Amino acid sequence: MRIVAKQLFVLIFSFALLYAVIWCFTYIVYPTTRNYLDTYQDAVYFSNDKPEYYLYGRGAGLVVRGRGLLAENVSNIVVTGASTSVEGFRPPVMQKYITNGIVHNLSIGASNMTQVGQVVDLVLEATPEDKRNNLHFIVGVSYVLLRPDSEMWPGGVTNVETEMLKYGMYKSKGESRFRSAHYKYFISFLRPILIVDELFRRVVTDHLFKTIWYINNKWLRPMQFLISDNLNRVSVSEEYKVYVDREMHRRMGSVNDEIGDEQFERLIDISKKVHQSSAKLTVVDLPLAKWHMLKSKHFASYQKNKMHFFERLKEIGTVNIIDMQYMNNDDDFYDFAHPKPQTSVQWSSYLGEILSKMKY
Amino acid sequence: MSFTSFHFGLFVIISFIANNYCRGKTTYGLVAFLINLAFFSSFFDTLLGAVPIVIFLITAYFLVVLSFYIKKPFVLFISLFAVMMIFSYLKKYTFVSWSPELPFVYTVIGMSYILFRVIHLIVDVYEGSIKDKIGFIDFINYCCFFLVLVSGPIVRYQDFSLQYLSKESSLLLSREDVVGAFSRILTGYIKIVGLSALFIFLFSTFNQEYWQLKVGTGGKVVAVWFGYASVTYFFHLYFNFTGYMDVVIGLGILFGYRLPENFNKPLLASSFLEFWTRWHITLSEWFRTYFFNPLVKWLNGVVKDSNKHVVSIGILGYFATFLVIGYWHTPSICLAILLGVGAAVNKIFQGFSKQIFGKKRMKRLNGNDFFNYICRGLTISYLAISIAFLWMDYREIYFKYSFVWIAVSFFMIWAVVGAVSAMAMVIYDKLARFANRFHLVIENQSLSCMATNAWLVSKLFIILYASLITINPTPAFIYMGF
Structure with a gap:
C-alpha cells in the first residue's frame, strides 16, 4: 500500500509542479502588453493582416475569458455587434480621438442581437459597480444582425454560451460557478490549459480553417474576389450580387423577406439593462453597399420597422443613435456589408470624433 | 456510480485502504462484500428498485447450490432455463412481452454479466470443473465484484477464486x-x-x-x-x-x-x-x-x-x-x-x-x-x-x-x-x-x-x-x- 500511496503522491506533486511551471511560462510567452481588447483576429482570413494571438482565445472566447481587463480601467468604451463592427471600428484609430477612456472592440463575427445582449451581460458582469457609469456601449446595427434565433442558433446555444460552458466556468446557461469578482482568478489558474488550446489553434485549426476557407471561396463559391492581395482594390462582381440575394434570403429564414420584431426587442432589452446599470449606449445604424440597399427586401423591411423601435430606445434614455447608413459608396465595401480597410479608418474616425464630443 | 465521477475516485481510495488493512480470509471476504455492496447500491434510487436483482441473485445462488448437490441433466436444464427466463423477464425482452410487468421501477445494472457468471457457475459446478462448494459471500463477491460488475471482463470463477481466496495478507506490489x-x-x-x-x-x-x-x-x-x-x-x-x-x-x-x-x-x-x-x-x-x-x-x-x-x-x-x-x-x-x-x-x-x-x-x-x-x-x-x-x-x-x-x-x-x-x-x-x-x-x-x-x-x-x-x-x- 505504501508504494501505491507514494506513487500517487509523486504523481500529484509532479503534476502540480509541471502545472506551476507552465503557468509561469505563459506569462513569458503571453505577457499582458495591451490595455484594450480587440476581436479583430477573426477577420484575418479576409486580409493579409498578421494575426494577433491572445491566450484567452478569440471572438466569443476572448469576450468570455479576456474581459477581466475591463475592470482595470476607469472608463471603457466597448464596441459590440457582428463582423461589420469587428472590421469597421478599429480601436487604435478611435483611441486617437478619445482621451478619457479606453476603446475596446468586443464584436463577434456571425452574431445576432441575442448574442450581442450576452456580450453586454458579460461586460457588465466584469465591470465593478462603481465603474459602470463610466462604461459606454456602442452597438453597430444593420438588418443582418437581426437574424432570428431559430435560424442563427438551431442548436439553441450561441457561441458565447458555448465559450461560457467551456472549462467548467459556468454550470449551465448563465449560471456562473464563481462570483463575478473571482472568475478572473479561475481564468488565471486556467492559463496552462489555455496555452495548449492556443497552440493547437495556432498550429492546427488556424491553418485548417484558412485552407478550407480558401478552397471554399476559390473554387466552390463565386467569391474569388475576396482573396486579394489588397482588400482596398476589390470590386464586386454581378455574379456575387446574385449570390448574396439568394444567400440572404436563405439565411434570414423569412418566407417573405420581412424582418420580425424578435431581435429588435432584444435591442430594447439591451438598452434597458444598460440603463439600469447606469452605463451608456450608442446605437450605430450601419451602412451597407448601396447596390444591396436598393435591392434587398430585408433592408426595406428593416427601414420600415426600425423607426418605431428607435423611438422606444430614445424613451428609455441614455441612448444615442448615430445614423451612418448613407455615408459610403459601393466602392467603400469589399462585399455587401463589410468595409474596406480604408473605409474602416473613415468609420472609426467618424465615431471617434462623435465620442470625443461626448467628452470622452 | 460513474467511473468518471469524483465519487468513484473517493470510493476507490477508501476501498483500497480497507482492502489493504484487512487480514484473514473471512475478514477479507466480508470487507470485499461490503465494498461490492456499496458500489452496487449506488445504482439504486430506491430499496424497492433493488429487489428484483437481489431476488435474481438469491435464486441464482440456490440453483448453483442445487447443481452442486444434484448433478442431473434435468436439474441443469431447469436451472439454466430458470435463470434465463428471470433474466429475460427483468430485462423486458420482446419475446416475454406477454407477461405482466412489475408495478415499480427497478434497475438491472450489470445483470447481463451476472447472468454470464451464473451460467458459467451452474455448468462448471454440474460438470465438476468447480469442485468446492461456493459460499454465499464468495458467490456475491464473484458475481458482483465492483470492478467487473457493469461490463466485465468475464472472469472464470476458477481464476477469480485463485486470486480472491488466496488473499490473506496485504498485497505485495512492485514499483x-x-x-x-x-x-x-x-x-x-x-x-x-x-x-x-x-x-x-x-x-x-x-x-x-x-x-x-x-x-x-x-x-x-x-x-x-x-x-x-x-x-x-x-x-x-x-x-x-x-x-x-x-x-x-x-x-x-x-x-x-x-x-x-x-x-x-x-x-x-x-x-x-x-x-x-x-x-x-x-x-x-x-x-x-x-x-x-x-x-x-x-x-x-x-x-x-x-x-x-x-x-x-x-x-x-x-x-x-x-x-x-x-x-x-x-x-x-x-x-x-x-x-x-x-x-x-x-x-x-x-x-x-x-x-x-x-x-x-x-x-x-x-x-x-x-x-x-x-x-x-x-x-x-x-x-x-x-x-x-x-x-x-x-x-x-x-x-x-x-x-x-x-x-x-x-x-x-x-x-x-x-x-x-x-x-x-x-x-x-x-x-x-x-x-x-x-x-x-x-x-x-x-x-x-x-x-x-x-x-x-x-x-x-x-x-x-x-x-x-x-x-x-x-x-x-x-x-x-x-
Whole structure:
C-alpha cells in the first residue's frame, strides 16, 4: 500500500509542479502588453493582416475569458455587434480621438442581437459597480444582425454560451460557478490549459480553417474576389450580387423577406439593462453597399420597422443613435456589408470624433 | 456510480485502504462484500428498485447450490432455463412481452454479466470443473465484484477464486506493477474523456445531418452522412469500451487482481471472425464455451452422417452464436442478422477461398499488405454499419426507403467506407508502430523515476485538458446498458 500511496503522491506533486511551471511560462510567452481588447483576429482570413494571438482565445472566447481587463480601467468604451463592427471600428484609430477612456472592440463575427445582449451581460458582469457609469456601449446595427434565433442558433446555444460552458466556468446557461469578482482568478489558474488550446489553434485549426476557407471561396463559391492581395482594390462582381440575394434570403429564414420584431426587442432589452446599470449606449445604424440597399427586401423591411423601435430606445434614455447608413459608396465595401480597410479608418474616425464630443 | 465521477475516485481510495488493512480470509471476504455492496447500491434510487436483482441473485445462488448437490441433466436444464427466463423477464425482452410487468421501477445494472457468471457457475459446478462448494459471500463477491460488475471482463470463477481466496495478507506490489497500473488507468481515462468524447461529438454532428436528410435525397449524400455517422460511432464505442477496460484492469492490479485482457488490437483484424477474437475477448470465449461448442456438439449428434456436414454445421453454429450475440447487444433483429450473416459468410469465404486459391496462394495473399488493408477496411466498415442499429431504428429507414434502395445503399456504403477505412488503416498502422516504439522506450523499466513520472503527468494533463475543453458531459459507458 505504501508504494501505491507514494506513487500517487509523486504523481500529484509532479503534476502540480509541471502545472506551476507552465503557468509561469505563459506569462513569458503571453505577457499582458495591451490595455484594450480587440476581436479583430477573426477577420484575418479576409486580409493579409498578421494575426494577433491572445491566450484567452478569440471572438466569443476572448469576450468570455479576456474581459477581466475591463475592470482595470476607469472608463471603457466597448464596441459590440457582428463582423461589420469587428472590421469597421478599429480601436487604435478611435483611441486617437478619445482621451478619457479606453476603446475596446468586443464584436463577434456571425452574431445576432441575442448574442450581442450576452456580450453586454458579460461586460457588465466584469465591470465593478462603481465603474459602470463610466462604461459606454456602442452597438453597430444593420438588418443582418437581426437574424432570428431559430435560424442563427438551431442548436439553441450561441457561441458565447458555448465559450461560457467551456472549462467548467459556468454550470449551465448563465449560471456562473464563481462570483463575478473571482472568475478572473479561475481564468488565471486556467492559463496552462489555455496555452495548449492556443497552440493547437495556432498550429492546427488556424491553418485548417484558412485552407478550407480558401478552397471554399476559390473554387466552390463565386467569391474569388475576396482573396486579394489588397482588400482596398476589390470590386464586386454581378455574379456575387446574385449570390448574396439568394444567400440572404436563405439565411434570414423569412418566407417573405420581412424582418420580425424578435431581435429588435432584444435591442430594447439591451438598452434597458444598460440603463439600469447606469452605463451608456450608442446605437450605430450601419451602412451597407448601396447596390444591396436598393435591392434587398430585408433592408426595406428593416427601414420600415426600425423607426418605431428607435423611438422606444430614445424613451428609455441614455441612448444615442448615430445614423451612418448613407455615408459610403459601393466602392467603400469589399462585399455587401463589410468595409474596406480604408473605409474602416473613415468609420472609426467618424465615431471617434462623435465620442470625443461626448467628452470622452 | 460513474467511473468518471469524483465519487468513484473517493470510493476507490477508501476501498483500497480497507482492502489493504484487512487480514484473514473471512475478514477479507466480508470487507470485499461490503465494498461490492456499496458500489452496487449506488445504482439504486430506491430499496424497492433493488429487489428484483437481489431476488435474481438469491435464486441464482440456490440453483448453483442445487447443481452442486444434484448433478442431473434435468436439474441443469431447469436451472439454466430458470435463470434465463428471470433474466429475460427483468430485462423486458420482446419475446416475454406477454407477461405482466412489475408495478415499480427497478434497475438491472450489470445483470447481463451476472447472468454470464451464473451460467458459467451452474455448468462448471454440474460438470465438476468447480469442485468446492461456493459460499454465499464468495458467490456475491464473484458475481458482483465492483470492478467487473457493469461490463466485465468475464472472469472464470476458477481464476477469480485463485486470486480472491488466496488473499490473506496485504498485497505485495512492485514499483513496476504500480507504475504500469497508474499508466493503464490514465490511458483509460484519456480514451474515455478525450477520444470517446471527441468521436461522440463528431457522431452527433453527422447523425443530426443524416436525420435531417429528406426522402428523395441523393444516395451519395445519404451514404456520405451515414458513413461518417456509423464510423464515428464505431470509434466512439471502441474508445469508450477499451478505455473502461484499461481503467478496470489498472485498478484490478492495484487491488491485487490480474483481470483478463478483453481487447487485443481489434482494428488489426482482417476478417469478421478474427475481429471477435480480438474484441470483447472474454464475451467471445464465454459464447464459444457455453453456446457454440454445446450447440455444435448437439448438432453433430442430431444430424445424420454429421462427418459429411462438418462445414455446414460449423457455419450454422457461427450463424446462431452471432445471432444471439447480436440480439444480446440490442433487441433490434437487424444487428443480430447482420452479425450472424457476417460470421456465416466469413466462414463460407474461408473454405471457399482455400478451395479456389489453395493453401500456398492464400498464405501469400494473407501476407500481402494491400490485401490486408482492404480486408481490415471491409471488416471495420461492416461492423460499423452493423452496430449502426445500436443508435438507429431500422423502421425509420424501412419506412423512408424501399428495400432495394436499402440493399444497394448497404453495399455502396460498405464499399465506400471500406475503402476509406482501408486507407485509414495504413495511417493507423504507421501510427501504431510509432506509438508502440515510443511506449516501449517510455515504459522501459530502466527508465529513470523522473522520466516515468513525467510520462504519467503528461497523461494526467491530457485528461484535465480533455475534460475541461468539452462542454458536453463525459460520455456514458455504453456497455453498461447491455
